[in-house]
Amino acid sequence: xxxxxxxxxxxxxxxxxxxxxxxxxxxxxxxxxxxxxxxxxxxxxxxxxxxxxxxxxxxxxxxxxxxxxxxxxxxxxxxxxxxxxxxxxxxxxxxxxxxxxxxxxxxxxxxxxxxxxxxxxxxxxxxxxxxxxxxxxxxxxxxxxxxxxxxxxxxxxxxxxxxxxxxxxxxxxxxxxxxxxxxxxxxxxxxxxxxxxxxxxxxxxxxxxxxxxxxxxxxxxxxxxxxxxxxxxxxxxxxxxxxxxxxxxxxxxxxxxxxxxxxxxxxxxxxxxxxxxxxxxxxxxxxxxxxxxxxxxxxxxxxxxxxxxxxxxxxxxxxxxxxxxxxxxxxxxxxxxxxxx
Amino acid sequence: xxxxxxxxxxxxxxxxxxxxxxxxxxxxxxxxxxxxxxxxxxxxxxxxxxxxxxxxxxxxxxxxxxxxxxxxxxxxxxxxxxxxxxxxxxxxxxxxxxxxxxxxxxxxxxxxxxxxxxxxxxxxxxxxxxxxxxxxxxxxxxxxxxxxxxxxxxxxxxxxxxxxxxxxxxxxxxxxxxxxxxxxxxxxxxxxxxxxxxxxxxxxxxxxxxxxxxxxxxxxxxxxxxxxxxxxxxxxxxxxxxxxxxxxxxxxxxxxxxxxxxxxxxxxxxxxxxxxxxxxxxxxxxxxxxxxxxxxxxxxxxxxxxxxxxxxxxxxxxxxxxxxxxxxxxxxxxxxxxxxxxxxxxxxxxxxxxxxxxxxxxxxxxxxxxxxxxxxxxxxxxxxxxxxxxxxxxxxxxxxxxxxxxxxxxxxxxxxxxxxxxxxxxxxxxxxxxxxxxxxxxxxxxxxxxxxxxxxxxxxxxxxxxxxxxxxxxxxxxxxxxxxxxxxxxxxxxxxxxxxx
Numbered sequence: 001x002x003x004x005x006x007x008x009x010x011x012x013x014x015x016x017x018x019x020x021x022x023x024x025x026x027x028x029x030x031x032x033x034x035x036x037x038x039x040x041x042x043x044x045x046x047x048x049x050x051x052x053x054x055x056x057x058x059x060x061x062x063x064x065x066x067x068x069x070x071x072x073x074x075x076x077x078x079x080x081x082x083x084x085x086x087x088x089x090x091x092x093x094x095x096x097x098x099x100x101x102x103x104x105x106x107x108x109x110x111x112x113x114x115x116x117x118x119x120x121x122x123x124x125x126x127x128x129x130x131x132x133x134x135x136x137x138x139x140x141x142x143x144x145x146x147x148x149x150x151x152x153x154x155x156x157x158x159x160x161x162x163x164x165x166x167x168x169x170x171x172x173x174x175x176x177x178x179x180x181x182x183x184x185x186x187x188x189x190x191x192x193x194x195x196x197x198x199x200x201x202x203x204x205x206x207x208x209x210x211x212x213x214x215x216x217x218x219x220x221x222x223x224x225x226x227x228x229x230x231x232x233x234x235x236x237x238x239x240x241x242x243x244x245x246x247x248x249x250x251x252x253x254x255x256x257x258x259x260x261x262x263x264x265x266x267x268x269x270x271x272x273x274x275x276x277x278x279x280x281x282x283x284x285x286x287x288x289x290x291x292x293x294x295x296x297x298x299x300x301x302x303x304x305x306x307x308x309x310x311x312x313x314x315x316x317x318x319x320x321x322x323x324x325x326x327x328x329x330x331x332x333x334x335x336x337x338x339x340x341x
Numbered sequence: 342x343x344x345x346x347x348x349x350x351x352x353x354x355x356x357x358x359x360x361x362x363x364x365x366x367x368x369x370x371x372x373x374x375x376x377x378x379x380x381x382x383x384x385x386x387x388x389x390x391x392x393x394x395x396x397x398x399x400x401x402x403x404x405x406x407x408x409x410x411x412x413x414x415x416x417x418x419x420x421x422x423x424x425x426x427x428x429x430x431x432x433x434x435x436x437x438x439x440x441x442x443x444x445x446x447x448x449x450x451x452x453x454x455x456x457x458x459x460x461x462x463x464x465x466x467x468x469x470x471x472x473x474x475x476x477x478x479x480x481x482x483x484x485x486x487x488x489x490x491x492x493x494x495x496x497x498x499x500x501x502x503x504x505x506x507x508x509x510x511x512x513x514x515x516x517x518x519x520x521x522x523x524x525x526x527x528x529x530x531x532x533x534x535x536x537x538x539x540x541x542x543x544x545x546x547x548x549x550x551x552x553x554x555x556x557x558x559x560x561x562x563x564x565x566x567x568x569x570x571x572x573x574x575x576x577x578x579x580x581x582x583x584x585x586x587x588x589x590x591x592x593x594x595x596x597x598x599x600x601x602x603x604x605x606x607x608x609x610x611x612x613x614x615x616x617x618x619x620x621x622x623x624x625x626x627x628x629x630x631x632x633x634x635x636x637x638x639x640x641x642x643x644x645x646x647x648x649x650x651x652x653x654x655x656x657x658x659x660x661x662x663x664x665x666x667x668x669x670x671x672x673x674x675x676x677x678x679x680x681x682x683x684x685x686x687x688x689x690x691x692x693x694x695x696x697x698x699x700x701x702x703x704x705x706x707x708x709x710x711x712x713x714x715x716x717x718x719x720x721x722x723x724x725x726x727x728x729x730x731x732x733x734x735x736x737x738x739x740x741x742x743x744x745x746x747x748x749x750x751x752x753x754x755x756x757x758x759x760x761x762x763x764x765x766x767x768x769x770x771x772x773x774x775x776x777x778x779x780x781x782x783x784x785x786x787x788x789x790x791x792x793x794x795x796x797x798x799x800x801x802x803x804x805x806x807x808x809x810x811x812x813x814x815x816x817x818x819x820x821x822x823x824x825x826x827x828x829x830x831x832x833x834x835x836x837x838x839x840x841x842x
Binding site: 208211212216220283 | 653655674675676678679680684685686687691692693694695696697698702706707709710713714715716717759
């Protein structure tokens with residue numbers, strides 16, 4: 001009798017501990033289920049197939065950026081230049097593509113492949129500058145990438161000079177705005193980036209280092225891990241992902257111009273954090289980011305399907321973000337108190 | 342001796358204090374006279390700090406009585422003690438390096454104008470006057486952090502004096518100072534004594550204590566063991582009282598004597614020549630043979646912990662050369678040091694382990710590049726971790742358990758375990774047994790001996806004489822950043838180590 005009671009209590013204790021440990025991942029998932037159910041009931045058009053396609057398309061660009069950011073945030077760093085670098089890559093491929101005669105931005109059209117390569121090279125380079133300033137000069141990544149945000153915007157401004165370019169290389173055109181059967185190519189690309197990143201983070205040595213550096217940088221240093229190299233790598237991965245998202249985005253929207261992706265910075269950070277990746281590094285992953293993306297995507301899309309004052313929508317989004325952040329910090333405290341006990 | 346002293350300013354009677362059932366002070370009496378510099382010595386954990394914290398109002402709950410100028414007092418907080426004229430200068434300065442000297446002197450008590458804003462001109466003026474009256478040569482407008490440490494310490498002292506302290510407690514004030522800086526501090530202390538202030542001077546540096554103090558009190562195991570006027574005592578007397586050789590405790594000190602094995606006839610694993618790092622250590626040279634345990638002993642702040650970090654590439658030395666197994670190496674980062682064959686376990690567990698991760702990931706982190714080319718092979722990691730768990734007797738014997746759930750001693754074993762799968766040439770251990778219970782300590786000693794016998798050169802760095810005595814084949818002593826003495830193939834006791842440091 002006594003023994004059963006004790007066992008029960010122990011089981012209850014264990015369940016509570018698992019819940020505590022998993023709070024960061026359970027809460028976003030519960031939010032997602034709740035939002036889908038809510039909008040599904042509130043609006044019949046929300047759960048239609050066409051709308052599902054919409055949601056996927058809407059979150060794809062954010063998704064690719066958020067994947068790169070996941071690497072950075074897992075390392076307990078931040079990248080505020082994702083949207084700016086996306087913009088640079090998008091503008092660069094347009095810059096090296098023959099434009100309509102009314103658009104006067106470049107005189108050196110290259111074949112599509114070269115333009116795409118230059119787009120990637122530009123993002124790699126900017127990511128490299130972020131990395132060098134952070135690890136070699138020792139600036140906090142928050143500051144480095146804030147400067148890069150301005151630099152990126154400046155590069156775009158210089159390249160397009162207030163104009164809007166419409167033509168992009170055909171390959172990017174297809175990947176950004178075409179679809180195979182019912183599935184938009186851009187969603188396939190996002191899924192591919194997510195899958196590769198997930199495999200890298202979970203199953204490679206590099207991925208392990210990312211988690212360890214984020215979990216306890218000093219311990220990683222004292223274990224002889226090349227921390228500098230890991231931080232460099234995540235900042236470059238983030239920049240390259242952003243560049244890819246930017247190129248697809250330009251094709252998706254059908255135009256390349258200044259400030260095109262400005263809204264995407266906060267959305268991609270929000271997706272990572274809402275999903276439950278720790279802002280302090282070391283825990284989380286691509287799975288979490290996907291949930292975060294879906295929460296934001298469903299929220300953005302669903303709010304359009306119900307009749308709410310469009311000004312209130314912004315407020316609702318803000319409140320949900322705040323709630324997610326509070327859960328993130330709270331989960332971190334629980335984890336820490338659990339670790340010392 | 343105490344009878345002939347003039348007016349007692351501060352008297353403590355029968356002070357006892359325990360923490361969670363462990364007695365830190367037992368029935369301690371202590372008397373501080375007016376205009377006296379009173380030295381306080383004792384080993385780590387002897388009770389000096391606890392007593393000072395009681396005087397400074399940090400610990401409010403204790404048994405016993407405290408009299409200030411004949412009146413019973415009890416301080417509920419550090420603020421109460423400060424208001425009563427008791428000030429403390431801690432080993433870690435409590436100043437703000439980003440602010441100016443004047444702002445630091447007035448920290449928390451800035452003079453205000455009638456509009457309630459800070460009266461800057463007055464503050465600078467008064468700070469300048471205060472510093473001048475103390476003979477401290479510092480520009481009140483200078484940013485504190487840019488000044489040498491010795492000067493910063495004098496400024497902290499000025500701040501304590503400015504807040505009206507009659508009794509000043511100095512905790513290890515000389516450990517980070519150069520000889521001229523110490524001389525400057527001492528001349529200031531003597532002037533304060535002339536002006537009737539009383540000073541309690543706590544230090545491990547016995548020469549310094551004997552030089553400045555009028556009388557010295559010795560603590561051991563929470564008891565006041567002895568008190569004597571300085572002209573009548575010497576360093577040997579202090580050491581004897583600190584570690585308890587007299588009073589029939591000879592047996593105890595006999596146990597503390599150790600026969601060092603000395604240098605083995607093996608190849609040199611690590612050769613260090615002229616290693617220097619500003620503010621930490623200078624001109625360090627030694628040789629470590631494979632298959633020996635070299636102990637490096639010194640008081641807190643003697644530079645030996647920094648030396649360890651520097652050898653592992655964490656803070657590369659500015660000058661000097663390193664040779665590993667005869668090959669010259671430049672260790673500019675920890676990853677290079679690891680690949681060159683060095684291994685390091687730092688003194689703080691927080692900075693060597695991943696508390697959130699399972700044991701096996703903590704064990705494999707230092708050898709991931711040897712067990713995996715690109716993709717992880719967790720099964721192999723677990724096998725390796727289980728082998729180490731068995732070798733080292735880690736409890737509970739699970740590779741999956743989260744590291745944070747292990748006891749301190751077992752965490753320490755995991756920190757060792759991560760370096761023992763691929764054997765390094767040189768293993769550097771900083772405070773390897775600190776804060777461990779006896780059983781875990783013995784386990785760690787056994788592991789280190791085994792590693793040595795397998796031919797690894799081991800360096801054990803510690804601020805506790807027992808640690809180096811129980812582990813080392815040869816002992817080097819560091820003092821204020823320099824190597825001062827070597828003990829090899831001889832009998833050595835704690836007293837000799839303390840005397841050399």
